Amino acid sequence: xxxxxxxxxxxxxxxxxxxxxxxxxxxxxxxxxxxxxxxxxxxxxxxxxxxxxxxxxxxxxxxxxxxxxxxxxxxxxx
Amino acid sequence: xxxxxxxxxxxxxxxxxxxxxxxxxxxxxxxxxxxxxxxxxxxxxxxxxxxxxxxxxxxxxxxxxxxxxxxxxxxxxxxxxxxxxxxxxxxxxxxxxxxxxxxxxxxxxxxxxxxxxxxxxxxxxxxxxxxxxxxxxxxxxxxxxxxxxxxxxxxxxxxxxxxxxxxxxxxxxxxxxxxxxxxxxxxxxxxxxxxxxxxxxxxxxxxxxxxxxxxxxxx
Numbered sequence: 013x014x015x016x017x018x019x020x021x022x023x024x025x026x027x028x029x030x031x032x033x034x035x036x037x038x039x040x041x042x043x044x045x046x047x048x049x050x051x052x053x054x055x056x057x058x059x060x061x062x063x064x065x066x067x068x069x070x071x072x073x074x075x076x077x078x079x080x081x082x083x084x085x086x087x088x089x090x
Numbered sequence: 091x092x093x094x095x096x097x098x099x100x101x102x103x104x105x106x107x108x109x110x111x112x113x114x115x116x117x118x119x120x121x122x123x124x125x126x127x128x129x130x131x132x133x134x135x136x137x138x139x140x141x142x143x144x145x146x147x148x149x150x151x152x153x154x155x156x157x158x159x160x161x162x163x164x165x166x167x168x169x170x171x172x173x174x175x176x177x178x179x180x181x182x183x184x185x186x187x188x189x190x191x192x193x194x195x196x197x198x199x200x201x202x203x204x205x206x207x208x209x210x211x212x213x214x215x216x217x218x219x220x221x222x223x224x225x226x227x228x229x230x231x232x233x234x235x236x237x238x239x240x241x242x243x244x245x246x247x248x249x250x251x252x253x254x255x256x257x258x259x260x261x262x263x264x265x266x267x268x269x270x271x272x273x274x275x276x277x278x279x280x281x282x283x284x285x286x287x288x289x290x291x292x293x294x295x296x297x298x299x300x301x302x303x304x305x306x307x308x309x
Contacts, residue, residue: 045174046217048166051234055221061237075237080254083243084262086269 093169093256093295094212094234095288096243097263097281098143101270102250105130105141109242109251113145113210116241117230123194125210126242143242143251146171146192146210147287150296154184154193164299168234169256170212175228178206189286212253213240256288 052073054066064075081087105128113119113126126145132138148171155163155171162177163184184207185193196205215232218225225232233240243253252259263281 045161045164045177048164048172048217049220049235050167051214051220051232053220053235054237055232055235056219057221057236059221059236064237072237076234076239077255077258079237079239079244080258083239083249083252083254083259084265085249086262086265 094148094214094254095169095256095259096145096147096212096240096251096253097259097284099250099252099263099266100140100142100282102248103128103141103143104248104250106247109143109246112241112245117213118226119208119230120196122196123208125192125194125208142282143246144190144192144283145242146188146212147190147283148210148212149287150289150293153187153189157183157187159183164217165296166214167298168212168214169296169298170214170234172211172214172216172229173207173209174217175206175208180204180206182207190283210240213238 050069052067052069052071054060060066061075063078064071066072107128110124110126110128114124117125119125126143128141128143130139130141132140148169150169152163152165152171154173155165158173159181160177160179162173162175163171164173165171180195180203182193182195182204185191185195192209193207194209195207197203211229211232213231213233214235215221215225216229218228220232220235231241238244240253243251246252252262
């Protein structure tokens with residue numbers, strides 16, 4: 013009976029001491045910043061405007077510039 | 091490279107709140123959060139009532155970026171200040187630092203707990219795949235990647251709110267001011283928030299977040 017208590021005590025102590033060993037690692041890198049894709053690469057949906065080529069920065073900038081000019085009624089009224 | 095900015099012409103804004111509605115609808119912004127709002131001063135005083143549409147100004151030296159304890163903000167090549175909601179812990183420091191009240195939080199939890207921060211993205215999403223469902227659910231539309239400008243500016247009925255490349259929109263505004271001056275009206279018109287967000291004229295262009303500062307980014 014004494015032996016059983018001793019074994020039980022050892023098991024409890026081992027369980028307590030080794031409890032942390034089963035914890036999964038919490039790595040901070042999981043929440044690391046991710047690189048963003050540039051807008052001139054285009055969007056993966058069906059709402060893309062026409063008149064420019066996704067991946068071509070110059071054509072995107074030109075399309076945006078054209079749209080920019082539409083905000084000026086002085087240029088629109090010409 | 092374009093530097094994306096907003097201008098709100100206080101002489102033109104009629105407080106219709108169309109920009110607010112367009113932003114909320116297009117980005118499906120939840121109740122309790124307004125990425126854009128219209129502020130009116132001297133309400134009801136004839137000749138002195140002015141309205142201005144305010145959202146994130148995507149500052150050149152953004153205070154929110156400076157105070158964020160988890161460094162979730164980054165600036166794109168287009169000068170747009172964005173943040174990663176997977177990193178944000180909702181501490182609210184950015185909302186105290188921002189001079190425009192741009193960062194927004196849902197506060198529906200117990201003990202005043204806040205959601206992750208939400209703000210105007212200049213309709214350019216976040217660090218998810220451009221135009222993806224995941225990006226839309228977290229950040230809203232990515233109109234820049236679709237070849238468009240922010241909806242709030244594009245649909246403004248009086249063109250009080252204009253957004254886009256700083257050189258283009260400032261030239262549009264300068265033309266208006268010169269016409270007004272020629273007509274003897276509004277001889278001195280300052281742009282709301284311009285110097286606060288972008289510094290005095292001639293300030294150096296903001297630098298995008300370097301790739302080596304973003305773990306996993308290609309240099």
